[in-house]
Amino acid sequence: MRENKDYFINWKAKLHEIIYEADTPEGKWFDIALIGLILISIILVVLESVESFDHQFHQILYVAEWIITILFSIEYIARFLSINKPLKYVFSFYGIVDLLSTIPLYLSFIFPGSQVLIVIRAIRLLRLFRILKMVKFIGEARKLKEALWNSRTKITVFIFTIVVLSVIIGTVMYLIEGKEAGFISIPKGIYWTIITMTTVGYGDIVPLTALGQTIAAIVMVMGYGIIAVPTGIVSAEFYKQNKFYKIHTNTQACPNCNAQNHNDHAKFCYNCGNYLNEA
Structure with a gap:
C-alpha cells in the first residue's frame, strides 16, 4: 500500500513537472507540442470561416477539430490532477482560459456556431515565453505588471x-x-x-x-x-x-498552489511556503 502511494506521488510530481514547467526537456517538448496544437486549431477555425474552403473540406476540418479538442480535454484533466490544490488552477487566469478554449465544440451541440470561440486558444500562446525559457522577459513582464x-x-x-x-x-x-x-x-x-x-x-x-x-x-x-x-x-x-526591484525568475511552478515566476534558487514557494521540487 505504501509503495502504491509513493508511486502515485512520484507520478503526480513528474506529471506536474512536465505540464507546468519548461526547465526540463520533457516540459519543453510538451509546451512546444501544445503551442503547435493551438496554432493548428486556430488555423482550422480561420479556414472554416472561408465558405468555399469549408464546403470542400468540412468533414476533414470537423474531425481534426474534434481530435484537437479531445487532446485539450485530456490536458485540462491532467493539469487539474497534477497539483495539490486543483481549484487554484481552475479559477486562475490560465485555468479559465483553458476551460473556455476547450468547451466551445461541446457547446456547439446546444448552441450552434459557438465553436468559433475556439479562437480564445490564441491567449494560450502566452505560454510561448515559458517554452523559450525567456527568463529575462518573464522578469520584465512581472516588473511591467507591478508598474501598471x-x-x-x-x-x-x-x-x-x-x-x-x-x-x-x-x-x-x-x-x-x-x-x-x-x-x-x-x-x-x-x-x-x-x-x-x-x-x-x-x-x-x-x-x-x-x-x-x-x-x-x-x-x-x-x-x-x-x-x-x-x-x-x-x-x-x-x-x-x-x-x-531587480529579480531573476524561472519557469518553476509550485506543485501545491501552482504559483509561478519563482526567484532563481528559491527552495520554497513565495505564495504558500510549500517546498519546491528542484530539478
Missing part, C-alpha cells in the same frame, strides 16, 4: 479628467455646430471629441464653422500630448521597478 498596478491611481485620475474634458468639449461643439454639421446631440459631440482627441478621426462628423474648426485644431494638437501622458506615468513606475 502602481500607476493605477494616476491613470484613473487621468482617464476621469479626459472623460470630463470630452463631455465639456462635446457640449461646446454641439452648441457651436448644431445639427447641420452632424452634431445632433451632446453624446454625438462627445463621440466626435473622443475620436478627434485620440487622433483617429473617422471623418463622419466635421465642424463647418470657423470657431468649430479652431476648437478641432486645438483638440487634435492636445490629443498628441494626452496620448503621451499614460505612457510617461507607466514608464516612470517601470523605471522605479527596474532600478529598485
